[in-house]
């Protein structure tokens with residue numbers, strides 16, 4: 001029997017890698033997409049003809065019930081979210097509606113339509129926030145530091161609650177930061193790799209960043225989606241930390257990224273107060289012992305390989321023959337500016 005999986009957030013970074021992975025496992029993949037005035041299928045364009053894309057929104061319970069009823073998936077991967085921490089400070093209510101309550105809407109729709117559907121919730125290391133122990137594991141107390149982190153704590157606990165209350169096979173993957181050439185341009189790693197490529201091409205001379213001291217446990221998104229799938233193949237649902245176990249600062253990321261094209265980061269990086277956050281998460285590093293021992297999962301990509309892969313890909317994007325470099329750079333810069341709170345306040 002062909003297995004059917006529904007992915008919410010299929011147009012996002014993780015959604016695209018997970019869709020590729022599940023197609024490779026022989027799944028029929030259904031992707032939930034929300035209505036938008038422009039097409040947002042860039043990341044899945046190469047596999048679009050092998051996917052069934054259906055309209056739905058985490059803000060609209062009826063759409064969730066109807067699409068579950070019509071397509072009857074065996075597994076649901078809830079990757080959709082307002083996922084950018086900085087935006088969660090300026091749009092805390094939207095973030096709560098989508099990233100927190102959206103999980104309940106989807107779990108409850110599963111309960112109504114077919115409680116035997118297996119469920120994956122995209123939880124986050126951002127829940128550890130102001131960390132109370134190092135490294136962080138499944139039992140580390142949570143101390144979120146942003147409306148996004150708070151919303152993810154809700155999503156995590158409602159997943160546990162529906163597991164315990166209604167016997168739903170609902171698992172929570174506590175994933176540490178994972179990146180790729182498909183990462184959104186507003187996140188620091190892609191902002192750096194894209195900035196390096198633009199500077200190397202002579203399109204600009206500076207890259208404006210916030211807190212260079214923040215430390216993250218950065219892995220490759222392509223490695224992490226396999227852990228999501230493995231969680232739903234277990235007899236019992238559970239919570240799993242997924243991480244590399246290494247931590248690096250934003251400054252180290254800059255050093256490696258600029259070094260890849262023979263540049264010195266300190267000649268180009270400018271500290272800009274606008275990119276600091278009202279409350280910061282200083283240090284994240286995960287202990288993925290449980291994922292190693294129960295799921296047999298291990299990351300395959302090193303930090304250096306990840307940085308090099310992202311820079312190489314962006315150097316290529318900037319050189320794309322079908323897009324003028326200025327056009328690519330302009331698009332990237334516009335995108336980033338619209339996400340700043342100041343720009344939002346000014347109604348830009």
Ligand code: NAP
Nearest residue numbers: 009011012013014057058079080081083122124175177178
């Ligand atoms: P992403 O690239 O920002 O993708 C988010 C996805 O959610 C997009 O497909 C977006 O659709 C969709 N979405 C947003 N609001 C929606 C709504 N109201 N209804 C339906 N879909 C909606 O995020 P990602 O990096 O792939 O991350 C995937 C998930 O893992 C997220 O839940 C994120 O919070 C979580 N997570 C990520 C990381 C990480 O390091 N990447 C770590 C831990 C947890 P549009 O394309 O239409 O905007």
Ligand code: GDD
Nearest residue numbers: 083085124125126176177186187188189209210211214275
């Ligand atoms: N975005 C951004 N832009 N971050 C910057 C900048 C900048 O110019 N300068 C420094 N930083 C710092 C941030 O302050 C933060 O400490 C760190 O770089 C990482 O920021 P992001 O890349 O935006 O990611 P995040 O860690 O806040 O959140 C990501 O990881 C979470 C898992 O821990 C997102 O993918 C979340 O969705 C995910 O849950």
